[in-house]
Amino acid sequence: MATSQIKGLAGALFLLLGMALCANTASAQAQNTCLDCHGALDPPLQVTAEQFASDIHAQKGLTCAGCHGGDPTKADTDAMSKAAGFRGKVQRSQIPELCGHCHSDGAYMRQYNPSLRTDQLAQYKTSVHGQRLAHGDTKVAVCIDCHGVHGLRPASDARSKVNPLNVAETCSRCHSNAEYMKEYKIPTDQFADYSKSVHHEAMVIRGDLSAPTCTTCHGNHGAAPPGVGSVKNVCATCHVFQSQMFDKSSHKAAFQAAGLPGCVVCHSNHDVKHPSDVMLGTGPGSVCVRCHTPGDRCDRATTAIHADLTRLKDAIQETDGVLAVAESSGMEVSESRLGQDQARDSLTKARVTIHSFRKELVDQDIQAGLKINATDLQAGNNALRERTYRRVGLGISVLAILIVLLGLRAYLRLIEQNPKSESHVES
Amino acid sequence: MQSQDSPAAGPPRRRIVEVLLGGGLLASFASFFYPVLRYLIPPRVVDLGGDAVVAAKVGELRPNGSKIFRFGSRPGLLVMTSEGEYRALSAVCTHLSCTVQYRSDLHEIWCACHNGLYDLNGRNISGPPPRPLEAFHVHVRGDEIVVSRVREA
Amino acid sequence: MSLLAGARDWLDERFHWAELIAPLKKKTVPLHKLSPWYFLGGITLFLFMIQVCTGILLLLYYRPGANESFESVQYIMTRVQFGWLVRSIHSYAANLMILTAFAHMFSVVFLRAYRKPRELTWVSGMLLLFLAMGFGFSGYLLPWNTLAFFATKVGTEIAGQVPLIGHGIMVFLRGGEDVTGATVTRFFGFHVAVLPLLTTLLVLVHLALVQYFGMSVPPGVEARWKASPAEARQMKFFPNFFLRELMAWYIALGVLGALAAILPWDLGTKADPFASAPAGIRPEWYFMFMFQTLKEIPAKVWFLDGEVVGILVFGAAGALWLLLPFFDPLARGRGRKFIMGAAIFALSYIIAMTLYGYKPN
Numbered sequence: 001m002a003t004s005q006i007k008g009l010a011g012a013l014f015l016l017l018g019m020a021l022c023a024n025t026a027s028a029q030a031q032n033t034c035l036d037c038h039g040a041l042d043p044p045l046q047v048t049a050e051q052f053a054s055d056i057h058a059q060k061g062l063t064c065a066g067c068h069g070g071d072p073t074k075a076d077t078d079a080m081s082k083a084a085g086f087r088g089k090v091q092r093s094q095i096p097e098l099c100g101h102c103h104s105d106g107a108y109m110r111q112y113n114p115s116l117r118t119d120q121l122a123q124y125k126t127s128v129h130g131q132r133l134a135h136g137d138t139k140v141a142v143c144i145d146c147h148g149v150h151g152l153r154p155a156s157d158a159r160s161k162v163n164p165l166n167v168a169e170t171c172s173r174c175h176s177n178a179e180y181m182k183e184y185k186i187p188t189d190q191f192a193d194y195s196k197s198v199h200h201e202a203m204v205i206r207g208d209l210s211a212p213t214c215t216t217c218h219g220n221h222g223a224a225p226p227g228v229g230s231v232k233n234v235c236a237t238c239h240v241f242q243s244q245m246f247d248k249s250s251h252k253a254a255f256q257a258a259g260l261p262g263c264v265v266c267h268s269n270h271d272v273k274h275p276s277d278v279m280l281g282t283g284p285g286s287v288c289v290r291c292h293t294p295g296d297r298c299d300r301a302t303t304a305i306h307a308d309l310t311r312l313k314d315a316i317q318e319t320d321g322v323l324a325v326a327e328s329s330g331m332e333v334s335e336s337r338l339g340q341d342q343a344r345d346s347l348t349k350a351r352v353t354i355h356s357f358r359k360e361l362v363d364q365d366i367q368a369g370l371k372i373n374a375t376d377l378q379a380g381n382n383a384l385r386e387r388t389y390r391r392v393g394l395g396i397s398v399l400a401i402l403i404v405l406l407g408l409r410a411y412l413r414l415i416e417q418n419p420k421s422e423s424h425v426e427s
Numbered sequence: 428m429q430s431q432d433s434p435a436a437g438p439p440r441r442r443i444v445e446v447l448l449g450g451g452l453l454a455s456f457a458s459f460f461y462p463v464l465r466y467l468i469p470p471r472v473v474d475l476g477g478d479a480v481v482a483a484k485v486g487e488l489r490p491n492g493s494k495i496f497r498f499g500s501r502p503g504l505l506v507m508t509s510e511g512e513y514r515a516l517s518a519v520c521t522h523l524s525c526t527v528q529y530r531s532d533l534h535e536i537w538c539a540c541h542n543g544l545y546d547l548n549g550r551n552i553s554g555p556p557p558r559p560l561e562a563f564h565v566h567v568r569g570d571e572i573v574v575s576r577v578r579e580a
Numbered sequence: 581m582s583l584l585a586g587a588r589d590w591l592d593e594r595f596h597w598a599e600l601i602a603p604l605k606k607k608t609v610p611l612h613k614l615s616p617w618y619f620l621g622g623i624t625l626f627l628f629m630i631q632v633c634t635g636i637l638l639l640l641y642y643r644p645g646a647n648e649s650f651e652s653v654q655y656i657m658t659r660v661q662f663g664w665l666v667r668s669i670h671s672y673a674a675n676l677m678i679l680t681a682f683a684h685m686f687s688v689v690f691l692r693a694y695r696k697p698r699e700l701t702w703v704s705g706m707l708l709l710f711l712a713m714g715f716g717f718s719g720y721l722l723p724w725n726t727l728a729f730f731a732t733k734v735g736t737e738i739a740g741q742v743p744l745i746g747h748g749i750m751v752f753l754r755g756g757e758d759v760t761g762a763t764v765t766r767f768f769g770f771h772v773a774v775l776p777l778l779t780t781l782l783v784l785v786h787l788a789l790v791q792y793f794g795m796s797v798p799p800g801v802e803a804r805w806k807a808s809p810a811e812a813r814q815m816k817f818f819p820n821f822f823l824r825e826l827m828a829w830y831i832a833l834g835v836l837g838a839l840a841a842i843l844p845w846d847l848g849t850k851a852d853p854f855a856s857a858p859a860g861i862r863p864e865w866y867f868m869f870m871f872q873t874l875k876e877i878p879a880k881v882w883f884l885d886g887e888v889v890g891i892l893v894f895g896a897a898g899a900l901w902l903l904l905p906f907f908d909p910l911a912r913g914r915g916r917k918f919i920m921g922a923a924i925f926a927l928s929y930i931i932a933m934t935l936y937g938y939k940p941n
Binding site: 393 | 440441444445447448449450451452454455457458459462497501502522523525526539541542554555557
Binding site: 455459462463465466467468469470576 | 660662663
């Protein structure tokens with residue numbers, strides 16, 4: 001062969017080698033020819049390489065064939081070979097089983113992420129979604145509706161649809177759609193309500209990932225509304241003190257007898273607002289009057305509790321005002337400020353103790369708070385007295401200074417009246 | 428220069444001015460030196476600074492007991508374990524800043540607000556708290572239990 | 581015989597007291613329309629003496645160190661009797677002293693008092709001004725609060741931008757790579773030992789020179805008095821001028837006391853090196869014009885870093901300003917006008933940039 005021909009052949013070989021290498025590195029660890037065509041198609045058949053690259057399954061080395069079957073090494077439609085097990089689009093009713101094929105296999109999942117749970121499918125089967133699916137309803141949520149499918153991210157990724165910050169919105173895609181939910185005859189205002197709640201504020205605005213979202217109370221894979229009797233248990237996971245007090249109170253038996261769902265009666269389930277003192281007594285915001293008659297024994301008790309809480313709150317506010325004045329005049333009151341924090345803690349505790357529905361227990365906390373507050377008020381008034389003392393002292397020394405100034409002026413005038421005191425010196 | 432010797436020599440006006448000036452100077456010096464003299468007297472509370480504080484006296488706590496004490500401008504928690512060791516931690520919960528307490532039944536530190544739990548080293552082990560509690564040094568000095576911040580440069 | 585006369589005789593027999601103080605008795609101050617400007621030097625000295633006294637008192641209770649500085653200042657403000665007064669006076673007088681020092685310096689420029697033979701008086705005075713600003717910078721960190729911490733961080737970082745030796749200077753100032761407790765200890769040493777020593781020496785030199793050469797008279801007045809000597813008027817220093825100075829000093833005391841009692845100096849919050857800088861970090865007002873200038877310079881000037889250019893410009897300006905009296909004889913007529921123009925520009929620039937730095941945005 002001539003030198004030029006050899007060069008040409010070598011060049012072609014290099015090119016082919018390069019392409020082969022590139023092709024290898026381009027498709028992660030596994031070759032995935034499906035994307036070659038499906039990346040260029042229109043939706044709903046479109047799955048681009050970028051989309052798939054963000055998928056956790058793809059990153060772990062799974063190809064399209066892992067769920068859809070077929071041969072990902074063949075080009076064109078040869079890849080969709082029935083012989084290689086190609087099944088095309090998976091039926092909605094078969095999706096949970098398909099995912100569960102791997103995700104319920106503990107030994108298999110251990111190879112990828114040993115700490116992942118493997119009971120999702122079993123849980124799903126107990127959920128409302130799972131049970132309805134078993135009865136042929138394909139409108140309910142299956143795995144891919146919440147988790148996504150071709151660009152699936154782990155729940156810890158903030159962009160994932162099942163990350164705690166995004167869960168409520170994901171659920172609302174169906175549950176707030178009145179048209180879609182028409183035949184189920186359940187409310188569709190939960191997300192709207194939740195968005196007004198203090199839990200939503202904690203999660204989304206304060207960024208507290210420990211705040212509850214839909215799945216916290218309803219479960220995620222085994223999603224179902226908690227039974228009337230178990231609502232309290234759900235709230236009690238975080239709100240332990242209130243729950244313990246409620247258990248020992250008169251209202252527990254009463255609610256049980258009336259078939260009332262515990263905490264939800266006064267606090268609502270989805271739009272849980274920040275509770276306020278007006279929920280007591282007989283005012284417009286009162287929840288007690290829903291059951292109790294105005295003027296009866298219980299009503300009198302709640303009105304008294306309300307009055308006590310207001311008293312403590314006002315006392316704390318008054319002391320805070322005094323401390324603020326003292327502080328802005330330069331007095332040091334940080335110890336009293338700390339005391340006020342404890343007084344506020346007492347107020348919070350008193351509000352928690354309401355759930356015992358016993359006035360004498362609430363009184364204990366109120367008295368403790370009032371005592372601390374009184375000490376701080378005393379300190380604040382002392383600071384104001386010190387402030388006055390300083391200004392009086394200032395006044396005295398300024399007076400002395402003024403006398404000196406006047407005296408100096410008079411003295412100078414005296415000694416300079418006499419012309420002899422100013423000597424004229426030739427410059 | 429005017430003579431400054433005998434007061435009777437000068438006119439009465441001069442006398443008034445001299446008295447005024449002298450009195451004013453005396454008064455002003457007094458108003459300057461009075462605070463300085465009071466300043467030089469050490470205050471009764473010999474503060475150890477926000478660096479260290481006497482949290483309790485020996486014998487005040489029983490094994491598996493605890494005490495809340497003031498450290499700087501925040502509360503601290505002093506715990507005596509069942510083995511008789513002292514632990515001191517910040518009592519400010521790292522979730523929403525409630526004051527934590529020692530649970531002698533659990534041998535752990537608990538936050539009543541949202542059921543957060545910490546172990547005796549301050550590590551957050553359960554519930555919403557995202558970070559451990561700040562730990563302090565404890566040492567016994569005579570009959571005083573002194574809690575101090577972990578030293579930095 | 582009165583006590584005073586007795587004491588005088590006792591001293592005279594041993595130290596020739598009368599001879600010693602004779603020159604002071606003869607000391608006079610020129611009297612003309614611009615004489616009131618002569619007060620500024622004395623007031624600056626008085627404020628320095630107040631700083632020394634209040635500073636020594638603060639030394640009795642202050643402790644330097646990351647875990648002690650803030651707490652000891654808090655202790656002084658809240659537990660020590662009249663601690664709030666001593667500390668607040670120290671802080672206010674510091675600012676007032678730097679203000680009067682600047683005013684004194686500019687009055688000397690505009691009254692052309694730096695001319696021959698007073699060149700070294702000017703140089704010693706400028707060095708004293710630099711020392712005063714050093715006092716301000718080092719003292720500001722000592723309470724170890726958030727504002728001070730970040731102002732020091734930014735300030736030393738800017739110092740670190742000087743070409744070649746900048747990093748070395750920064751490490752020397754900070755006592756390490758970062759601002760830590762070691763920086764407080766170091767600044768404390770500068771503030772209570774190094775700077776006072778240098779300042780005392782320079783003040784003695786400065787006063788000796790002032791005493792030696794007497795008070796300078798502005799050129800216009802000088803010419804007038806040369807033409808008609810009968811118009812020249814002097815005032816005796818003791819007691820006339822001094823008593824007037826005393827009035828000014830007493831007024832300053834009154835102002836300081838009022839400020840301390842009605843607007844005690846802020847304690848701030850304890851510095852946390854790991855927290856992020858709060859919004860609105862800025863240096864003390866006497867550094868503001870430099871700080872603001874550096875902020876306005878674009879990031880890159882030609883091929884140099886904007887900050888480096890700023891530092892070099894200020895360094896050069898400072899050096900030229902220090903050597904001002906030596907340019908004076910070279911400048912005639914137009915040159916003199918140029919110096920005056922430069923001085924007016926410098927003063928206006930400093931005032932404008934300082935005000936601009938405090939503009940809310």
